[in-house]
Amino acid sequence: MENKNSFLTLFLMPVKDFLEDDSVSEILINGPEQVYIERAGRLVEVPVRFVSEPALRAAAANIAKSVGRILDEMHPRLDARLPDGSRVHAVIPPLSRIGTVIAIRKFKKDTLTIAKMQEFGSVDADTVNLLRALVLLHKNVIVSGSTSSGKTSVLNALSAFIPDGERVLVIEDATELQLQQRHVVPFETRKADKNGQGEVTIRDLIRSALRLRPDRIVIGEIRGGEALDLLQALNTGHAGSMSTIHANSPIDCLRRIETCALLSGIDVPLQALRAQVASAIGAVVHTARLSDGSRKVVSIAEVLPLENNEYRVRELRRWTTESIAPDGKVSGRFEELARPSFVEQARMVGIDL
Ligand SMILES: Nc1ncnc2c1ncn2[C@@H]1O[C@H](COP(=O)(O)OP(=O)(O)OP(=O)(O)O)[C@@H](O)[C@H]1O
Ligand SMILES: [Mg+2]
Structure with missing residues (x-):
C-alpha cells in the first residue's frame, strides 16, 4: 500500500x-x-x-x-x-x-462491517434486522445523507446481506465498494482523455449492465441523469438494487432522484416521473454525521404511493439525540415509529421484525 x-x-x-x-x-x-x-x-x-x-x-x-x-x-x-x-x-x-x-x-483498507457499525453505535440490533429484511426481500434501497455522512459505508454493509448465488453488477465512478460475494461483476466509469475522447459514464454502464443479466444492480452514487436509467431498470424488474444519493431527508432523497432524472435531458412528464420514483424505490436509509463526528443511520423510511402527486414515506425507525455531553459526545436512542408493511414477508425469509 x-x-x-x-x-x-x-x-x-x-x-x-x-x-x-x-x-x-x-x-x-x-x-x-x-x-x-x-x-x-x-x-x-x-x-x-x-x-x-x-x-x-x-x-x-x-x-x-x-x-x-x-x-x-x-x-x-x-x-x-x-x-x-x-x-x-x-x-x-x-x-x-x-x-x-x-x-x-484516503482509501480505507478495511471497510466497515455492519457488526462494527453496531459496535460503534451507528445502528442498533433492530436496525440491522430491518436492513437485512430490506435486502433479502429485494426492496430497492437508496442510502441518503450529506457529504461524508457514511452513505457508501452503509451501502457496502447492506450489500453484504445479498445472498451468495445472486448475480450482482456493481457500477461506480471510483471503486470504493468491496462486495464479498462470489458472483460480483464490478465496473468503473472512465473520464474523457485530454482530447475529450473516450468517456464512459454511469449511464453507459447501466445500459451494459442491463444486457448482462443482473439479478441486482449496485450503483455507487447517483449524481445526474443516470437516475432515469436506474428508475427504468428498477421498474422493469431488477428489484433488490441499491445506491446512494446526497440528500437531507428521506423525502428530499426522492426529490433529488427526480431532479437528477430530469438532468437526463429525456422528456418525461413530471407526474409520470414521480410515479416512477415512488414505485421504484422501496425504502430510504438516511445517514448523518452527528456533532461529535460519529455517523449513524438516523432514519429508515418506507416509500408509499404518491398522494396528490406528492411523495410520501412512512418512517419506520429513527434516531433521536437526547443530550450532548460537555466533551461533545452525543447520546440518544433508536426508536421504532411504525410497523413495516412487510412484516409477514420478512417472517417468511426467517426475520422477525
Ligand atoms: N458508522 C461509521 N462509524 C465511523 N466512521 C464511519 C462510519 N461510516 C463511515 N465512516 C467514516 O466516515 C468517512 C466517510 O464515509 P463514507 O465514504 O461512507 O461517506 P459518504 O457519505 O459516502 O461520503 P461522500 O459524500 O464523500 O460520498 C469515512 O472515513 C468512513 O470510514
Ligand atoms: Mg460516498
Missing part, C-alpha cells in the same frame, strides 16, 4: 505523516499555509505548511501527471483516483482564491 503511493508522499512531503497514518481518513490542503485532517470523524487543523504556493502547485501538477492527467491553466481542476484507491481532488488559482487546494480521501 505505502509503496504504491510513495510518489504521493514524495510530492506532498509536509503531509507525509498523515498520508501514512491509518487513523487519518482525509487530508485537506487549503493553499500552502493551511492544512486540516480528519481523524476519528473530527476535523482538526494541523501545524504544517508548504514552502510556497509554486511548490504546492508543482506537487499537485505532479500528482496529475503521475496518473496520466493534466493540471494547468487550461485544466484547472483535477479529479483523480490514485493506484491505492485514494481519491484526490485539486483546484488551482485563480479558481481557488487561496492558492492550490487539494483534498485527499
